[in-house]
Amino acid sequence: MELGLFLAVLGAAIATFLAGIGSSIGVGKAGIAAAGVLAEEPSLFSKVLILMLLPATQGIYGLLVAFLILQGVGVIGGGAGEVSNLEGLLYLAASLPIAASGLFSAIHQGKCSVAGIHTVAKKPDTMGKALIIPAMVETYAILALLISILAINGIGALGL
Amino acid sequence: MKSQDFIYAVSRIRMKETKLLSRKDIDRLISQADYDSVLRTLSEFGYSCDNSDDSSDILSIEQQKLWALMAELVDDMSVFDVFRLQNDYHNLKVSVKSVYSNKSPDSMFLSGGTLEGSQIYECVKNRDYKELPTLLGETAANALDILLKTGDGQLCDAIIDKASLDALAEFASKAQDEVIKDYAELYIASANVKIAVRGAKLEKSLEFFNQALANCNSLNKDNLAKSAVKGFDEICAYLNTTKYKDAVEYIKKSMSSFEKWCDDLLISGMKKQKSEPFTIGPLVAYILAKQNEIKAVRLILIAKINGFDDIKINERIREMYV
Numbered sequence: 309m310e311l312g313l314f315l316a317v318l319g320a321a322i323a324t325f326l327a328g329i330g331s332s333i334g335v336g337k338a339g340i341a342a343a344g345v346l347a348e349e350p351s352l353f354s355k356v357l358i359l360m361l362l363p364a365t366q367g368i369y370g371l372l373v374a375f376l377i378l379q380g381v382g383v384i385g386g387g388a389g390e391v392s393n394l395e396g397l398l399y400l401a402a403s404l405p406i407a408a409s410g411l412f413s414a415i416h417q418g419k420c421s422v423a424g425i426h427t428v429a430k431k432p433d434t435m436g437k438a439l440i441i442p443a444m445v446e447t448y449a450i451l452a453l454l455i456s457i458l459a460i461n462g463i464g465a466l467g468l
Numbered sequence: 469m470k471s472q473d474f475i476y477a478v479s480r481i482r483m484k485e486t487k488l489l490s491r492k493d494i495d496r497l498i499s500q501a502d503y504d505s506v507l508r509t510l511s512e513f514g515y516s517c518d519n520s521d522d523s524s525d526i527l528s529i530e531q532q533k534l535w536a537l538m539a540e541l542v543d544d545m546s547v548f549d550v551f552r553l554q555n556d557y558h559n560l561k562v563s564v565k566s567v568y569s570n571k572s573p574d575s576m577f578l579s580g581g582t583l584e585g586s587q588i589y590e591c592v593k594n595r596d597y598k599e600l601p602t603l604l605g606e607t608a609a610n611a612l613d614i615l616l617k618t619g620d621g622q623l624c625d626a627i628i629d630k631a632s633l634d635a636l637a638e639f640a641s642k643a644q645d646e647v648i649k650d651y652a653e654l655y656i657a658s659a660n661v662k663i664a665v666r667g668a669k670l671e672k673s674l675e676f677f678n679q680a681l682a683n684c685n686s687l688n689k690d691n692l693a694k695s696a697v698k699g700f701d702e703i704c705a706y707l708n709t710t711k712y713k714d715a716v717e718y719i720k721k722s723m724s725s726f727e728k729w730c731d732d733l734l735i736s737g738m739k740k741q742k743s744e745p746f747t748i749g750p751l752v753a754y755i756l757a758k759q760n761e762i763k764a765v766r767l768i769l770i771a772k773i774n775g776f777d778d779i780k781i782n783e784r785i786r787e788m789y790v
Contacts, residue, residue, distance in 0.1 A: 337475055341745070344479025422475055423745045429482040 315396030316381040319403035320374035323456070327370025327410025334363025334418025341422040345429040352428065355435050359424045362442050363417040366410035369453040373406045376460045395468040402459035409452030417445040477541035478750045484537070485742075485754060487514060488790045489761050497765070498781050503772040510765065523769040527762050528579070534758050535580035538751065546582075547748055549639050550648050551755060555581035556588065556604060557632035563589040564611045564624060603638075607631035626680050633659055633682035647749040650737065651756070656684040657712065658730040664696040664703050665719060665726075673697070686711055724784065732787040735760055739789065757789030764788070 342356040377399050378384045381391050420442035427438040489497075493513060500506045507526075511517045516529045539545055545552070555578040566573035566589060577585025583600070591597055592612060597605030607628055615624040633656050640652030663680050672680075677693035687710060695702040704716045718729040734756060741753035764785050771781045 340475045341479040344476040348480055348483035426482045
């Protein structure tokens with residue numbers, strides 16, 4: 309039981325910290341660009357803020373997956389049952405899509421956001437278009453989140 | 469600096485680029501009736517014209533603002549040595565000639581060098597070159613010595629110009645950014661062509677060309693020197709075999725139209741930096757764009773003072789970055 313529970317919690321941890329690292333790098337890069345633009349033109353704050361926050365979502369997805377895993381094994385919400393080694397391993401595997409995809413998509417979305425912020429800096433009217441481009445990177449984080457959630461729900465239904 | 473260290477700088481530059489003068493703005497300046505109207509329009513564009521009517525002061529303030537901005541944007545200004553070295557060698561030229569003629573050089577120094585112009589002047593005046601970088605110090609000693617012995621200002625200029633090109637080539641060979649390498653390459657190649665053409669017209673010797681021409685990758689120094697000895701047509705024939713074959717028709721027209729061709733080539737090559745978010749490229753492009761703008765404004769101001777017509781001004785205005 310102990311190893312199974314450990315593996316499940318490890319999965320939750322991996323989902324949180326890898327996706328979180330990705331988001332912090334992405335938001336960090338976009339934040340530097342936003343600060344540069346605001347130093348010259350403070351009125352663009354609301355526009356660059358939206359672009360800057362785009363890479364933050366992967367960290368939230370990681371948190372959501374971690375929360376579902378911890379809830380699934382009863383670490384939060386009470387009712388902790390026995391977690392077999394296989395079940396723990398499956399939860400660990402279920403955390404990997406959002407962990408890996410969250411890490412890389414957030415970093416690349418951050419770079420894309422930097423370019424978007426530069427576009428808005430030169431032409432504030434292109435905000436809509438500049439937002440869509442980095443938002444496309446989000447697709448792959450959402451796909452990974454979907455698979456992680458489906459896998460966690462499926463593990464719970466297996467009744468291992 | 470790592471590439472991502474330029475994100476903040478590039479972001480600020482993107483905003484600054486919106487304030488660069490476009491071709492439309494330049495046309496507006498050209499269409500002004502007189503010098504004072506140009507100054508008033510420049511004030512609208514953000515130039516500091518309020519305290520001075522002297523065009524060289526106004527443009528020198530713009531240069532100072534440019535380099536103050538760059539000092540704010542990067543931790544280590546040595547990344548811009550590709551530009552700063554040229555200002556050092558210009559200031560060296562001013563210093564050597566001022567020491568020779570015993571005149572005050574202050575108003576002729578350019579800002580934005582690796583050293584203050586006055587510092588170079590003091591070193592040259594005291595014949596103490598320890599505080600200067602090795603090549604600059606050696607060049608200073610050599611140029612002053614030649615000028616004192618021969619009184620030949622042209623030879624003194626040639627020595628300093630050659631050293632300036634060598635320093636630029638050395639810096640470019642160590643630079644990691646393609647944009648800096650490309651700029652240095654075009655700068656040295658165009659300087660070589662100008663030396664060759666002017667030297668050919670004065671029927672200079674092969675020894676002169678071997679000494680005056682600098683090494684560069686896109687032009688073979690030896691072949692250019694041999695062509696220059698044979699004459700102007702041979703230079704054109706040689707250039708037709710290089711990547712600068714498009715320049716030949718401009719060289720045949722005049723040296724100023726060749727210089728315009730080089731500047732336009734440089735600025736159009738820099739335009740790809742408008743979509744580069746992470747490297748030093750957009751900063752280099754901005755420096756060149758601002759200097760190009762200052763050059764255009766200087767031309768318009770001088771033309772208005774001297775009453776040149778708009779067609780002549782338009783012929784000489786370079787392609788703008790924005």
